[in-house]
Amino acid sequence: MRAAEQAVIASGVPEYDLMERAGAAAAEIVWRAGGSRDVLVLCGPGNNGGDGFVIARILRAKGVPVRVAALGESRTASSLRARAAWAGPVEPLQDAQPAGQLVDALFGTGLTRGLDPQAATELGRLVDLASHSYAIDLPSGVETDSGALLSPVPRFGVGIALGAWKPAHLLYPAAGRMERLQCAEIGVAAPSDVGRLAPPSLHPPAGDEHKYSRGLVAVVGGEMAGASLLASHAAARSGAGMVRRMAAAMETGGPDAIVTIGAQTAAEVERALDDRRLAAVLAGPGLGRDDRARERLNIVLQSGHPLVLDADALNILSEGGAGPLPAGAILTPHEAEFTRLFGDRSGSKIDRALEAARRSRCIVVYKGADTVIAAPDGRARIASHASSWLSTAGTGDVLAGLVAGRLAVTRDALRAACEAVWLHGEAARRAGAAFIADDLIERLPGAIARRL
Ligand SMILES: NC(=O)C1=CN([C@@H]2O[C@H](COP(=O)(O)OP(=O)(O)OC[C@H]3O[C@@H](n4cnc5c(N)ncnc54)[C@H](OP(=O)(O)O)[C@@H]3O)[C@@H](O)[C@H]2O)[C@@H](O)CC1
Numbered sequence: 345m346r347a348a349e350q351a352v353i354a355s356g357v358p359e360y361d362l363m364e365r366a367g368a369a370a371a372e373i374v375w376r377a378g379g380s381r382d383v384l385v386l387c388g389p390g391n392n393g394g395d396g397f398v399i400a401r402i403l404r405a406k407g408v409p410v411r412v413a414a415l416g417e418s419r420t421a422s423s424l425r426a427r428a429a430w431a432g433p434v435e436p437l438q439d440a441q442p443a444g445q446l447v448d449a450l451f452g453t454g455l456t457r458g459l460d461p462q463a464a465t466e467l468g469r470l471v472d473l474a475s476h477s478y479a480i481d482l483p484s485g486v487e488t489d490s491g492a493l494l495s496p497v498p499r500f501g502v503g504i505a506l507g508a509w510k511p512a513h514l515l516y517p518a519a520g521r522m523e524r525l526q527c528a529e530i531g532v533a534a535p536s537d538v539g540r541l542a543p544p545s546l547h548p549p550a551g552d553e554h555k556y557s558r559g560l561v562a563v564v565g566g567e568m569a570g571a572s573l574l575a576s577h578a579a580a581r582s583g584a585g586m587v588r589r590m591a592a593a594m595e596t597g598g599p600d601a602i603v604t605i606g607a608q609t610a611a612e613v614e615r616a617l618d619d620r621r622l623a624a625v626l627a628g629p630g631l632g633r634d635d636r637a638r639e640r641l642n643i644v645l646q647s648g649h650p651l652v653l654d655a656d657a658l659n660i661l662s663e664g665g666a667g668p669l670p671a672g673a674i675l676t677p678h679e680a681e682f683t684r685l686f687g688d689r690s691g692s693k694i695d696r697a698l699e700a701a702r703r704s705r706c707i708v709v710y711k712g713a714d715t716v717i718a719a720p721d722g723r724a725r726i727a728s729h730a731s732s733w734l735s736t737a738g739t740g741d742v743l744a745g746l747v748a749g750r751l752a753v754t755r756d757a758l759r760a761a762c763e764a765v766w767l768h769g770e771a772a773r774r775a776g777a778a779f780i781a782d783d784l785i786e787r788l789p790g791a792i793a794r795r796l
């Protein structure tokens with residue numbers, strides 16, 4: 345975003361014009377949400393504070409009662425100009441009385457260290473006492489590129505991103521400090537390989553498709569049947585043409601549309617995977633970690649099919665039990681699995697996911713409240729603000745099955761991972777509160793229909 349802004353400025357647009365655009369766009373959002381409720385704008389010393397002065401001026405011109413409190417003097421040319429144009433009183437932050445609406449324009453992308461304790465406490469108090477609160481560009485106190493909290497940060501109603509999403513809008517803990525997100529357009533295009541996960545465009549099957557052309561998925565089960573059943577069921581509702589579950593024991597369950605193949609011995613697994621029509625093979629959910637599980641995983645790794653590896657498959661791989669990571673596969677680790685596989689690395693979650701994808705030459709779906717999907721070529725997508733009810737048993741198995749299903753449909757690993765993560769989040773949104781993993785699967789057809 346900084347590079348994009350600099351390019352616009354170099355093309356002859358003064359920085360102050362960008363500040364006016366940013367302030368006007370943010371003021372419009374505040375006006376639409378809060379109407380004529382009184383507003384307190386907190387302005388910092390840099391350009392974020394400058395945006396605040398522009399917002400204050402525009403809201404006052406609409407007849408909104410506005411007060412401004414500043415943290416020190418303005419220190420940049422544009423913010424000095426915005427402050428002069430405000431032409432109203434400016435009180436010190438420590439004397440500010442609360443208002444119905446609070447606009448935080450203390451610090452944005454220029455923050456280099458935490459707020460001093462008194463300023464952080466004042467900010468927290470004023471946000472808590474307001475019924476509507478807005479963080480301009482970012483909540484003051486968050487680190488832009490990592491989403492870390494450099495000092496205590498209150499929870500805002502709306503985070504207003506200026507021009508483009510920054511990592512802190514999407515990565516926790518910062519993302520959890522904004523109930524809703526809105527992006528204010530300021531006429532600066534910031535194309536990037538890293539971005540927020542967008543809703544996918546899906547297509548119904550062509551009129552002349554059949555079950556194999558639509559995608560044949562195999563799910564290699566193991567010692568715990570439930571997990572592979574959930575994954576198989578999710579794959580079956582993902583739009584794929586057919587799902588075969590390779591069961592490690594004589595067991596039944598799940599919809600009749602899923603073909604269960606008894607594959608208890610290594611030879612039986614090998615035979616079951618010897619089918620050139622297979623478009624995706626999933627291993628991991630319920631696989632187990634004993635010698636038998638290793639043997640089953642080895643056969644999967646040597647099958648030559650497009651792979652999705654989750655759960656115990658990742659645990660076995662992290663113990664080095666199955667050799668190097670299979671390039672081209674989709675890996676779906678949660679936090680603990682990721683650390684076991686790739687070590688405890690520094691950098692933001694996006695940096696870590698990209699580095700892992702580059703090293704393993706795999707698509708890495710680094711799961712969590714802020715799932716990051718990273719490709720070896722440097723592309724990454726971040727899915728944030730999913731339902732917190734997803735933190736329940738079995739939802740990972742559902743996601744793994746969904747990834748395998750979309751891989752079979754699209755034959756494109758990054759696209760499949762992105763579609764699956766979005767559909768999983770949408771199914772959760774539709775399932776509402778206190779759902780179980782099985783309920784998510786029932787919501788998948790509706791989630792898919794929405795994107796056709
Ligand atoms: N660029 C553009 O074209 C556009 C940018 N726009 C806006 O600009 C924002 C970025 O502005 P910015 O770079 O001036 O940084 P900002 O966040 O205001 O803070 C920097 C100031 O704070 C200081 N400081 C830092 N930490 C501190 C601390 N803990 N406690 C105390 N002081 C601290 C730091 O001084 P330091 O002491 O570090 O030298 C510096 O003086 C961006 O988020 C967006 O809102 C829009 O107008 C659109 C056009």
Ligand SMILES: [K+]
Nearest residue numbers: 448451480482
């Ligand atoms: K801010």
